Amino acid sequence: MSEIKLKIEKGFENLGRWLYRNKFKSLASVLFFVVLLGLQIPKTTIDTSWEGMLRENDPGRIDYNAFREQFGQDRIIIVGIKAPDIFTDNFMQTLKSIHEDLEDEVPYVEEVNSLINARSTRGIGDVLHVDELFEGWPERKVDLSLLKKHVLGNPYYLNNIVSADGNVTAIVIETQATLSEDNDNEDELFEGFNENITQKAHGTNNRYFSDKEMTKVVDAVNRVLERYRTPDIYIAFTGGPIIEDSFNRATKEDMLFLMGLTYLAISFFLAVLFRRFSGVIL
Helix, strand or coil, X not given: CHHHHHHHHHHXXXXXXXXXXXXXXXXXXXXXXXXXXXXXXXXXXXXXXXXXXXXXXXXXXXXXXXXXXXXXXXXXXXXXXXXXXCCCHXXXXXXXXXHHHHHHHCCCEEEEECHHHCEEEEEECCEEEEEECCCCCCCCCCCHHHHHHHHHCCCCCECCCECCCCCEEEEEEEECCEEECCXXXXXXXXXCHHHHHHHHHHCCCEEECCHHHHHHHHHHHHHHHHCCCECCEEEEEEEXXXXXXXXXXXXXXXXXHHHHHHHHHHHHHHXXXXXXXXXXXX
């Protein structure tokens, strides 16, 4: 055991002598590797999603990917809008503008649902009629007082996209599940569940919705909603992408803060050890 210890100590001694005799080569080599590794910093990503904790070939992750390719994304964003009375012409115009802006300006969106495009299903005799709740509006005038009674009396809308008191309505944003490598704004879903697994095994041009796209979606939603916040209109939003994005941002902030403290501690002990500025820098 003592011989091994002596060999290790002798090895460190020889290494120190070699580094001293070749100081410029050693410094250049260290700088080369520091720069090489530093160039990879911008490519660093933080993924706090549960599937990111599993290997790509994990059976659970493979089954989940096949499921969302077949049935769509399970991560949705819910926007809650509160006003003194949502069943007024002015508010409905505002809701329509928010709905359309979310469709036009938020990337990677599969579908946006709200009162504006909600279905109205009713039976007349033996015939089932399915229309939009605001069919033809605003070109066609809609009696909002009758519409309010219809909506608040229908369990399909109540506490789903409208609160029981009629002061809060929801907009549901569904994100895409898979993205085309050729065009990130196009969603190319495969047709069959078994076909999905086969195509994934052989490789496709599609990739799954990631934290990179999630950040873009959250930022775009926030930009749109910020334009419509007023003293009379309170807007909040939540959902899986919002929570994951907030957690990612908090993690990055904590990492930067802790890395700063780490560098300060290292610099302090290097200054105590070498007692010279060049020793700390090198």
